[in-house]
Amino acid sequence: MWAEAAKWLGKFDETVLTGLDVDGYPVSIRVDPRNYDATTGTLPAAFPSTLHVIEGPANCCPTLTTKRCGT
Amino acid sequence: MDVIDNYFTCEFTTLSRDGSPVTWPVTPRLLEDGRFLLTTSIGLPQKAFNIRRNPRVSMLFSEPKGSGVAEPGAVLIQGDATAEDRIVTDVSSDKDLAAYVETLIIRQPAGALWSSWLGKQMWWSYYMRILIYVTPRRAWFWPTREFASSPEELNLSEVRRVG
Numbered sequence: 001m002w003a004e005a006a007k008w009l010g011k012f013d014e015t016v017l018t019g020l021d022v023d024g025y026p027v028s029i030r031v032d033p034r035n036y037d038a039t040t041g042t043l044p045a046a047f048p049s050t051l052h053v054i055e056g057p058a059n060c061c062p063t064l065t066t067k068r069c070g071t
Numbered sequence: 072m073d074v075i076d077n078y079f080t081c082e083f084t085t086l087s088r089d090g091s092p093v094t095w096p097v098t099p100r101l102l103e104d105g106r107f108l109l110t111t112s113i114g115l116p117q118k119a120f121n122i123r124r125n126p127r128v129s130m131l132f133s134e135p136k137g138s139g140v141a142e143p144g145a146v147l148i149q150g151d152a153t154a155e156d157r158i159v160t161d162v163s164s165d166k167d168l169a170a171y172v173e174t175l176i177i178r179q180p181a182g183a184l185w186s187s188w189l190g191k192q193m194w195w196s197y198y199m200r201i202l203i204y205v206t207p208r209r210a211w212f213w214p215t216r217e218f219a220s221s222p223e224e225l226n227l228s229e230v231r232r233v234g
């Protein structure tokens with residue numbers, strides 16, 4: 001499964017990584033998907049400490065162009 | 072605040088039933104009262120379902136392509152959203168929605184296919200929209216797109232002034 005994820009992530013220049021802060025609001029930053037580790041399924045990223053992101057569920061939304069939007 | 076005004080899209084995140092974030096690229100419009108307006112089709116209502124369970128959302132303006140912004144930075148808005156119960160079928164019925172659609176047409180001219188006779192026959196649900204309003208609670212600004220660096224917290228009145 002992780003290898004499949006790596007294959008798709010590799011097609012994109014950047015990915016938007018989202019976690020949650022201490023108040024339960026989503027927090028997103030852009031990261032380089034090439035750092036994705038297909039063996040462990042992890043994507044290392046450093047959220048700035050000022051955003052107070054906590055450990056928990058996260059998602060990844062690869063983005064390349066602005067062609068798809070507003071649906 | 073060129074970023075909010077000129078970036079074509081933002082990454083909009085809602086929270087799913089199990090609390091996981093779910094992110095979509097969308098085009099929002101900043102209103103005069105400082106709220107953001109975006110819409111979703113009744114055919115793709117997951118954003119509305121999520122907001123009705125948990126109003127916490129975020130919008131990351133981080134994709135400068137096509138915006139013309141000379142020194143692109145990024146803005147993260149965190150806020151509370153509402154998804155209206157009514158379904159809007161006439162975009163001219165609401166002045167903010169009409170302006171929003173005008174922005175969409177300018178930014179996404181290829182979408183004209185959807186407005187053709189064939190497009191309306193095939194994707195009729197696209198023209199039945201649920202309006203989503205986001206009230207900002209916090210705003211963060213990266214002067215460059217160096218996301219590992221600490222962003223500046225913006226005064227919400229600065230965001231409101233753009234609207």
